[in-house]
Amino acid sequence: MAVLSEFLNGVEQRPITVAGAGVLGLWQALKLARDGAKVRLIDHSSDPLASSASSYAGTMLAPFCEAEAAPQTVLDHGLQALALWREAYPGLVSEGTLVLAAARDHSELERFARMTEGHTTCDAARLSELEPDLGGRFAAGLHFADEAHMATPDVLAFLLDEARAAGVEVNFGVQLAELEEEDSEHSGLLIDCRGLGARQQLPGLRGVRGERVILRTPEVSFRRPVRLLHPRHPIYVVPWSDGEFMVGATVLESEDDSPVSVRSMLELLGTAYTLHAAFGEAEIVDSGSGVRPAFDDNVPKVIVCERQRCIHVNGAYRHGFLLAPVLAQCVADLLAGSAASHPLVDFTEPDRPPLRQPDEVI
Numbered sequence: 001m002a003v004l005s006e007f008l009n010g011v012e013q014r015p016i017t018v019a020g021a022g023v024l025g026l027w028q029a030l031k032l033a034r035d036g037a038k039v040r041l042i043d044h045s046s047d048p049l050a051s052s053a054s055s056y057a058g059t060m061l062a063p064f065c066e067a068e069a070a071p072q073t074v075l076d077h078g079l080q081a082l083a084l085w086r087e088a089y090p091g092l093v094s095e096g097t098l099v100l101a102a103a104r105d106h107s108e109l110e111r112f113a114r115m116t117e118g119h120t121t122c123d124a125a126r127l128s129e130l131e132p133d134l135g136g137r138f139a140a141g142l143h144f145a146d147e148a149h150m151a152t153p154d155v156l157a158f159l160l161d162e163a164r165a166a167g168v169e170v171n172f173g174v175q176l177a178e179l180e181e182e183d184s185e186h187s188g189l190l191i192d193c194r195g196l197g198a199r200q201q202l203p204g205l206r207g208v209r210g211e212r213v214i215l216r217t218p219e220v221s222f223r224r225p226v227r228l229l230h231p232r233h234p235i236y237v238v239p240w241s242d243g244e245f246m247v248g249a250t251v252l253e254s255e256d257d258s259p260v261s262v263r264s265m266l267e268l269l270g271t272a273y274t275l276h277a278a279f280g281e282a283e284i285v286d287s288g289s290g291v292r293p294a295f296d297d298n299v300p301k302v303i304v305c306e307r308q309r310c311i312h313v314n315g316a317y318r319h320g321f322l323l324a325p326v327l328a329q330c331v332a333d334l335l336a337g338s339a340a341s342h343p344l345v346d347f348t349e350p351d352r353p354p355l356r357q358p359d360e361v362i
């Protein structure tokens with residue numbers, strides 16, 4: 001723990017470099033700067049967020065719903081993270097999530113209810129009360145009242161502004177490799193949040209394609225994300241601001257980030273249209289695909305490579321927005337000398353070419 005204890009003892013005066021300005025890097029830089037560290041945040045994209053998975057997210061904070069397919073640790077840490085988001089972000093909408101199924105897929109709804117907690121069952125009257133625009137279309141649903149959501153562009157812009165205001169030096173258009181070459185003799189701690197960009201250093205990191213479309217219509221009004229269960233392609237609609245809706249998302253074992261396929265577009269738009277016919281007249285504002293970084297178990301990890309003075313924070317899969325505050329807190333605790341036995345922390349140095357030479361001091 002020599003590198004970490006240098007920080008702990010206040011000996012280390014060099015800035016901490018956070019590489020990657022997706023949601024994990026933004027939260028990390030902000031947290032450490034607010035804790036008093038000198039932080040530099042770099043990203044190889046000159047257009048902020050243009051090449052991040054984060055810019056494609058729906059930004060649901062849905063630990064209960066995600067627990068249908070995710071391990072318990074995602075639920076446990078997701079609940080902690082929700083509390084941290086509520087403190088940090090004034091734009092958070094805490095209206096919960098609605099989960100629905102067509103009458104013919106009612107068994108899907110029953111299965112979802114058995115696999116999850118934190119919900120109440122709604123009949124048609126209750127559904128109309130919660131979302132008047134769905135009135136009469138569905139006979140039953142589940143309301144997860146303690147979940148929340150945000151609008152992705154707004155929250156990413158907020159985190160970047162807050163990071164700058166907290167004193168983070170932000171450099172876009174800078175490759176980590178360039179920085180390491182220029183600065184190798186003086187480099188301090190590196191926190192690597194490059195998502196799939198760190199694949200060479202992290203064995204087992206893979207990409208999972210997610211496609212989504214943004215629609216705009218003044219004729220539909222939802223207060224909360226609505227998930228429509230379906231045996232083949234469960235899809236959700238997240239209300240953003242100004243009449244915009246994010247419709248997502250496919251989950252495909254592929255690292256292809258090319259435009260949305262016709263089949264996926266049909267499924268996404270078909271679901272929106274099933275929820276409300278007025279989506280048929282909506283404008284298609286944007287569409288695209290992001291590639292989620294994931295490890296084999298789909299659980300994010302904080303990997304400490306002490307000899308290289310590097311901490312990787314990666315593998316956030318479908319949970320990057322949800323878990324970002326907990327991961328940032330976990331690294332901050334490590335630097336403060338605790339959290340060594342945190343369930344998301346791994347001290348096994350990856351068996352891959354190092355980014356930087358081992359520190360001779362150790």
Ligand SMILES: Cc1cc2nc3c(=O)[nH]c(=O)nc-3n(C[C@H](O)[C@H](O)[C@H](O)COP(=O)(O)OP(=O)(O)OC[C@H]3O[C@@H](n4cnc5c(N)ncnc54)[C@H](O)[C@@H]3O)c2cc1C
Pocket residue numbers: 019020021022023024025042043044045049050051052053054055056057058059060061174175176177193194195196197198209210211212248249250289290291292293313314315316317318319320321322323
């Ligand atoms: C369609 C879709 C919907 C989603 N919905 C949700 C949701 O509702 N809720 C939720 O919690 N999560 C959701 N996710 C998952 C979430 O988006 C990801 O888990 C998260 O974005 C991962 O963030 P990250 O910061 O690790 O990676 P990224 O966002 O990919 O950021 C990595 C950054 O590193 C930079 N970089 C790469 N290489 C280098 C280099 N060599 N030098 C410098 N910089 C570099 C990149 O430019 C990028 O900005 C969704 C994902 C998708 C695709």
